[in-house]
Amino acid sequence: xxxxxxxxxxxxxxxxxxxxxxxxxxxxxxxxxxxxxxxxxxxxxxxxxxxxxxxxxxxxxxxxxxxxxxxxxxxxxxxxxxxxxxxxxxxxxxxxxxxxxxxxxxxxxxxxxxxxxxxxxxxxxxxxxxxxxxxxxxxxxxxxxxxxxxxxxxxxxxxxxxxxxxxxxxxxxxxxxxxxxxxxxxxxxxxxxxxxxxxxxxxxxxxxxxxxxxxxxxxxxxxxxxxxxxxxxxxxxxxxxxxxxxxxxxxxxxxxxxxxxxxxxxxxxxxxxxxxxxxxxxxxxxxxxxxxxxxxxxxxxxxxxxxxxxxxxxxxxxxxxxxxxxxxxxxxxxxxxxxxxxxxxxxxxxxxxxxxxxxxxxxxxxxxxxxxxxxxxxxxxxxxxxxxxxxxx
Numbered sequence: 199x200x201x202x203x204x205x206x207x208x209x210x211x212x213x214x215x216x217x218x219x220x221x222x223x224x225x226x227x228x229x230x231x232x233x234x235x236x237x238x239x240x241x242x243x244x245x246x247x248x249x250x251x252x253x254x255x256x257x258x259x260x261x262x263x264x265x266x267x268x269x270x271x272x273x274x275x276x277x278x279x280x281x282x283x284x285x286x287x288x289x290x291x292x293x294x295x296x297x298x299x300x301x302x303x304x305x306x307x308x309x310x311x312x313x314x315x316x317x318x319x320x321x322x323x324x325x326x327x328x329x330x331x332x333x334x335x336x337x338x339x340x341x342x343x344x345x346x347x348x349x350x351x352x353x354x355x356x357x358x359x360x361x362x363x364x365x366x367x368x369x370x371x372x373x374x375x376x377x378x379x380x381x382x383x384x385x386x387x388x389x390x391x392x393x394x395x396x397x398x399x400x401x402x403x404x405x406x407x408x409x410x411x412x413x414x415x416x417x418x419x420x421x422x423x424x425x426x427x428x429x430x431x432x433x434x435x436x437x438x439x440x441x442x443x444x445x446x447x448x449x450x451x452x453x454x455x456x457x458x459x460x461x462x463x464x465x466x467x468x469x470x471x472x473x474x475x476x477x478x479x480x481x482x483x484x485x486x487x488x489x490x491x492x493x494x495x496x497x498x499x500x501x502x503x504x505x506x507x508x509x510x511x512x513x514x515x516x517x518x519x520x521x522x523x524x525x526x527x528x529x530x531x532x533x534x535x536x537x538x539x540x541x542x543x544x545x546x547x548x549x550x551x552x553x554x555x556x557x558x559x560x561x562x563x564x565x566x567x568x569x570x571x572x573x574x575x576x577x578x579x580x581x582x583x584x585x586x587x588x589x590x591x
Contacts, residue, residue, distance in 0.1 A: 289320045296332035298379045301325075307380050327383055331376040334451055337398055339405055340369035341456070357461065358410050364418040365464075369457040370430075372405045372437065374450050381447030397448060401441070405453070408436040419475075422458050430455055 292315050293299045299311045301318045302325050311326070318324040340356030341349045349369075356367045374397070376382050386397050412433045416425050434453040441448045460468040532539040 285320050289318045289324065291316055291318070291326055291328075293328055296330055297328055298331045298376075299326045299328040300380050300383060302327065307384065310379060329376060329379055329383070331379055334373050334375045335398075337372045337374070337402055337405065338369075339372065339402055339409070340367070355406060358413045360413055360418045360421060361415055362417040365461055366413065366418055366421060367457065367459050367461050368409060368413060368455070370405075370409065370433075371454045371456060372401060372450065373452040373454070374401055374448050376447060377449035378447030381445050383447075385445045385447065397446070400444075400446065401437070401448065401450075404440045405433070405437050408433050408440065409453075412436065418460075426455050426458065 291299070293311055293313045295313045297313060299316065300307050301309050301311060303319075303323065308324075316326070318326050339352075341351050343349055351367075351369070353367075356369055358366055358368050360366050382397070386400055412429050413421060415432075416429060421429060430453045434450050437453070438450045441450065459465070528539065528543070
């Protein structure tokens with residue numbers, strides 16, 4: 199390689215006609231005048247250019263082959279550009295189906311992203327926190343399930359007091375899922391040994407409080423039988439209200455009662471009490487059945503007698519009123535014509551008296567010895583003809 203080629207790209211590193219052949223050390227800088235003598239000026243600062251030349255010479259001696267490498271300015275720019283591109287591309291991330299992500303700008307949440315390929319400014323400007331918001335999670339309270347399918351009771355969580363002052367053992371499961379990811383990540387206190395939220399501990403404490411309050415409002419027997427659905431709904435509503443007040447971002451989807459029984463220590467006595475109550479209810483039902491059978495009959499008979507009495511009363515009263523009115527009218531007529539009215543009353547009375555008796559009518563003006571009129575159809579109990587003739591005389 200010629201000297202001209204060395205001088206071109208290298209500048210002061212190559213030969214300049216004063217420092218000898220290629221690869222030789224540069225000519226030392228000229229000495230400055232000494233200032234040891236009296237009246238001399240103070241020493242001047244060293245020439246910067248000369249210092250650079252000396253440093254280049256030392257570097258050339260350290261490099262293999264005695265020559266410094268070519269300038270890497272373009273490669274440095276390419277390297278820096280690649281690093282910048284990789285830094286910018288590091289903001290690309292993916293959110294899986296059923297997940298959401300919260301983008302933080304210098305630690306402050308600014309937006310929520312749905313599933314798909316997303317982008318945020320690279321760290322440390324922005325970062326993304328991703329969590330599953332579609333999966334339903336369950337918290338067991340009052341018991342613990344093991345891997346073999348068994349259960350272990352937790353008395354400090356399950357024992358509660360009912361409204362009628364009975365102890366009952368309640369085992370239940372609370373199902374929940376994430377509703378608002380930002381509130382969920384930043385409003386739920388994390389455990390001491392973790393950086394993430396600890397929703398299970400929060401929900402368990404709230405659920406225990408809500409269930410104890412609901413059980414305290416119900417009696418033992420309804421809580422074990424027909425009030426279970428109402429207890430589940432009331433507890434779910436109460437838990438959701440508290441979690442909303444906390445701004446936890448959690449949705450309570452279901453509260454499921456697994457067991458509502460008296461404690462195992464008193465289960466035999468409780469069964470005896472339940473048996474006695476069952477007998478009591480059976481006898482009450484039998485008595486109620488008899489009551490429902492006899493009372494309608496008695497009410498019907500009483501109603502019939504009452505209606506008959508009312509009818510008889512109305513009949514007697516009406517007949518009496520009619521007779522009184524008839525007598526008043528007869529009296530008015532009698533005062534106007536006493537003879538005619540008396541004869542008419544006599545005839546009507548005789549008509550009523552003789553209506554049901556056999557009769558023989560004889561004309562008094564007929565000749566003596568005339569044969570009396572005898573009806574052909576006489577009743578069996580009719581009197582003899584001689585007695586009838588005497589009666590007519």
